[in-house]
Amino acid sequence: MPKQPLITLTTDFGPSSPYVAALKGVVLSINPEVRLVDLSHSVAPQKILQGAQVLAEITPLFPPDAIHLAVVDPGVGTSRPIVYVEFSTGRFVCPDNGLLSRLVQREIPSKIIRVEATRFFRPQVAPTFHGRDIMAPVAAHLSHGLDPAKLGPQHESLRQLDWPGAVKVANRIEGEVVDVDPFGNLITNITREMLSGVPTDERVSIRCQDHQTHSIFTTYADQPSMTLVALVGSNEQLELAIVDESATIMLGVGVGAQMEVCW
Amino acid sequence: MPKQPLITLTTDFGPSSPYVAALKGVVLSINPEVRLVDLSHSVAPQKILQGAQVLAEITPLFPPDAIHLAVVDPGVGTSRPIVYVEFSTGRFVCPDNGLLSRLVQREIPSKIIRVEATRFFRPQVAPTFHGRDIMAPVAAHLSHGLDPAKLGPQHESLRQLDWPGAVKVANRIEGEVVDVDPFGNLITNITREMLSGVPTDERVSIRCQDHQTHSIFTTYADQPSMTLVALVGSNEQLELAIVDESATIMLGVGVGAQMEVCW
Amino acid sequence: MPKQPLITLTTDFGPSSPYVAALKGVVLSINPEVRLVDLSHSVAPQKILQGAQVLAEITPLFPPDAIHLAVVDPGVGTSRPIVYVEFSTGRFVCPDNGLLSRLVQREIPSKIIRVEATRFFRPQVAPTFHGRDIMAPVAAHLSHGLDPAKLGPQHESLRQLDWPGAVKVANRIEGEVVDVDPFGNLITNITREMLSGVPTDERVSIRCQDHQTHSIFTTYADQPSMTLVALVGSNEQLELAIVDESATIMLGVGVGAQMEVCW
Numbered sequence: 001m002p003k004q005p006l007i008t009l010t011t012d013f014g015p016s017s018p019y020v021a022a023l024k025g026v027v028l029s030i031n032p033e034v035r036l037v038d039l040s041h042s043v044a045p046q047k048i049l050q051g052a053q054v055l056a057e058i059t060p061l062f063p064p065d066a067i068h069l070a071v072v073d074p075g076v077g078t079s080r081p082i083v084y085v086e087f088s089t090g091r092f093v094c095p096d097n098g099l100l101s102r103l104v105q106r107e108i109p110s111k112i113i114r115v116e117a118t119r120f121f122r123p124q125v126a127p128t129f130h131g132r133d134i135m136a137p138v139a140a141h142l143s144h145g146l147d148p149a150k151l152g153p154q155h156e157s158l159r160q161l162d163w164p165g166a167v168k169v170a171n172r173i174e175g176e177v178v179d180v181d182p183f184g185n186l187i188t189n190i191t192r193e194m195l196s197g198v199p200t201d202e203r204v205s206i207r208c209q210d211h212q213t214h215s216i217f218t219t220y221a222d223q224p225s226m227t228l229v230a231l232v233g234s235n236e237q238l239e240l241a242i243v244d245e246s247a248t249i250m251l252g253v254g255v256g257a258q259m260e261v262c263w
Numbered sequence: 264m265p266k267q268p269l270i271t272l273t274t275d276f277g278p279s280s281p282y283v284a285a286l287k288g289v290v291l292s293i294n295p296e297v298r299l300v301d302l303s304h305s306v307a308p309q310k311i312l313q314g315a316q317v318l319a320e321i322t323p324l325f326p327p328d329a330i331h332l333a334v335v336d337p338g339v340g341t342s343r344p345i346v347y348v349e350f351s352t353g354r355f356v357c358p359d360n361g362l363l364s365r366l367v368q369r370e371i372p373s374k375i376i377r378v379e380a381t382r383f384f385r386p387q388v389a390p391t392f393h394g395r396d397i398m399a400p401v402a403a404h405l406s407h408g409l410d411p412a413k414l415g416p417q418h419e420s421l422r423q424l425d426w427p428g429a430v431k432v433a434n435r436i437e438g439e440v441v442d443v444d445p446f447g448n449l450i451t452n453i454t455r456e457m458l459s460g461v462p463t464d465e466r467v468s469i470r471c472q473d474h475q476t477h478s479i480f481t482t483y484a485d486q487p488s489m490t491l492v493a494l495v496g497s498n499e500q501l502e503l504a505i506v507d508e509s510a511t512i513m514l515g516v517g518v519g520a521q522m523e524v525c526w
Numbered sequence: 527m528p529k530q531p532l533i534t535l536t537t538d539f540g541p542s543s544p545y546v547a548a549l550k551g552v553v554l555s556i557n558p559e560v561r562l563v564d565l566s567h568s569v570a571p572q573k574i575l576q577g578a579q580v581l582a583e584i585t586p587l588f589p590p591d592a593i594h595l596a597v598v599d600p601g602v603g604t605s606r607p608i609v610y611v612e613f614s615t616g617r618f619v620c621p622d623n624g625l626l627s628r629l630v631q632r633e634i635p636s637k638i639i640r641v642e643a644t645r646f647f648r649p650q651v652a653p654t655f656h657g658r659d660i661m662a663p664v665a666a667h668l669s670h671g672l673d674p675a676k677l678g679p680q681h682e683s684l685r686q687l688d689w690p691g692a693v694k695v696a697n698r699i700e701g702e703v704v705d706v707d708p709f710g711n712l713i714t715n716i717t718r719e720m721l722s723g724v725p726t727d728e729r730v731s732i733r734c735q736d737h738q739t740h741s742i743f744t745t746y747a748d749q750p751s752m753t754l755v756a757l758v759g760s761n762e763q764l765e766l767a768i769v770d771e772s773a774t775i776m777l778g779v780g781v782g783a784q785m786e787v788c789w
Binding site for chain 1: 538539540541543544545546547548550551552554555558559562571572600602603604652653654655658659
């Protein structure tokens with residue numbers, strides 16, 4: 001049996017929005033054999049950096065020939081280009097607005113095409129919904145085996161957004177909370193790599209606003225319920241958690257809060 | 264490879280409700296080859312008109328042989344019929360309670376069957392969950408190629424719900440907000456068609472409660488951040504938006520608010 | 527055409543969490559032919575009993591060869607085993623923490639295997655995300671036809687959690703609210719079986735805190751709007767509903783509230 005092509009969807013439409021189904025209907029009308037997988041529709045409206053983080057964290061887990069359709073598009077209807085981009089870990093159709101910033105930090109794309117060939121669009125293109133009228137049909141045609149070169153000319157380079165970086169100086173790392181996971185754990189931009197050489201026992205202290213803990217643990221359940229713990233999470237970034245509770249709620253801390261690791 | 268049959272699901276169960284999975288389990292137990300797509304599970308509980316709007320807006324984007332299972336069913340367990348309905352744009356299994364009102368406004372169905380043949384139901388029918396015990400198995404049997412005529416007798420006509428209509432008089436259109444999209448944009452019942460002949464430049468004013476703007480734009484990004492703009496959205500209806508923000512939150516306006524277009 | 531294997535997913539990650547897509551990406555990278563169905567991602571964080579209830583209610587509706595991947599795993603990274611379990615109604619991959627308590631009450635599993643063979647795990651196992659790094663790849667390998675005996679040794683018995691039971695004494699049943707459905711109906715642990723012999727007419731009274739009603743009806747719509755009604759729901763458990771409204775909101779009653787049936 002021939003393998004079914006795979007298209008994932010990432011949007012800021014909200015979970016179970018009917019606009020997500022609009023994208024799926026368009027794709028299946030062009031290629032009824034496509035397998036569709038929701039990657040996330042909980043990107044906060046128009047938060048491109050959050051979309052960039054989700055795409056970088058999750059898409060490499062999919063087969064490398066998957067097509068990732070990403071519609072976080074505050075500039076819809078303006079002249080911002082729509083692009084087709086190839087990495088070793090996946091193929092993307094999205095606006096060129098920084099959505100791939102995080103992936104580009106890790107790997108130079110092998111191909112960037114500006115999507116301009118209107119014959120692969122829907123016959124009517126609404127200026128407010130390029131996801132439905134341009135990106136979805138283009139992804140569907142690609143899943144049929146369309147040569148990306150037919151979509152348009154080569155595109156110089158992708159728009160990059162500044163990423164809030166953590167800084168390591170002497171015996172201190174300064175970073176910030178960049179995401180809150182569904183359990184209320186505070187995910188920072190301090191990576192496992194930056195923590196190499198840092199002690200993980202009582203000598204290290206981790207501070208976030210008025211809250212402080214010691215040691216970097218390997219799992220949530222190492223400590224009693226209600227304890228504040230620091231650990232390197234499954235995405236290889238330092239996080240602060242409260243065992244069996246939501247750290248974001250109990251500490252009143254969210255995205256943007258400063259984090260400090262000292263030893 | 265034979266094409267896989269497609270069934271979409273629309274309910275008021277809420278996103279990720281396990282009752283949605285109950286429908287899917289029943290369908291896949293009867294026809295494991297079906298491809299299932301969530302259309303929307305965010306219809307407000309028992310809001311038939313909202314379900315009717317979603318079905319009319321999204322189902323025509325799917326292949327015309329798709330089967331749309333729609334379970335917004337406040338009258339479950341009473342004598343309201345369950346029907347199978349065919350349009351040129353899709354096939355439906357749903358209660359006859361007005362859920363297809365919006366589609367019927369556009370096209371006379373080519374077939375309406377009252378679903379009565381209990382041999383296509385689950386062996387036990389709970390009076391509170393006809394979605395699981397009648398509609399899901401019937402949709403699954405149809406996806407197997409069941410002749411709809413075997414489901415029951417022809418049904419005279421579908422129940423129609425009143426649709427809040429907009430009115431055009433002289434140089435004025437009066438309508439109302441009928442939906443709020445995930446970005447907080449206020450969708451009205453004033454269609455592009457009604458706006459034909461209306462100027463789109465400064466001569467036109469659009470009023471909603473105390474708020475007023477001029478001109479009808481073609482895209483959100485034509486104006487600076489935080490500006491109130493009117494435009495015809497991707498569903499061909501006039502909407503009010505605030506660039507980069509949520510109009511429903513910032514204006515304190517929601518479904519039912521009066522809208523006026525003057526020129 | 528060979529039938530596609532089916533894997534369902536149940537987690538406490540929240541609807542549309544990108545971590546759900548992480549599980550899906552891992553599964554599809556190992557077996558691109560798998561059909562994935564979301565069972566529920568709205569289990570309250572780390573509420574094992576709620577997960578157990580959802581699994582017992584919904585999984586029997588799926589084909590018996592479906593594989594149910596269930597990740598409600600507060601003990602992730604500790605020594606709690608991960609197990610593969612077979613019932614007549616389905617196959618499961620999950621932590622041995624009580625998630626199958628409700629199913630085990632109904633049927634002794636025909637097979638319990640402790641999952642230990644690391645060659646079926648992802649190469650790197652994060653101590654905080656065994657769902658992604660152990661359970662998802664194991665489920666994918668099973669969907670390929672892997673003999674479960676290769677996963678590890680036989681496992682003695684599953685961990686059981688206490689289930690809040692209802693008690694029937696003379697002409698009274700005492701139970702409690704164990705779930706609230708998407709419509710706000712209060713689902714109790716009083717089963718249809720316990721109600722056998724109980725009158726359903728005016729002689730029976732159903733009390734929950736200060737609220738009281740008489741008769742046990744068969745459907746929501748038997749009574750006027752806004753009426754408090756008791757009925758046996760589609761899951762065979764007694765529930766309290768307010769016609770056309772949310773009982774949980776209007777009565778201010780939720781999970782844990784005491785219920786009493788007298789006659």
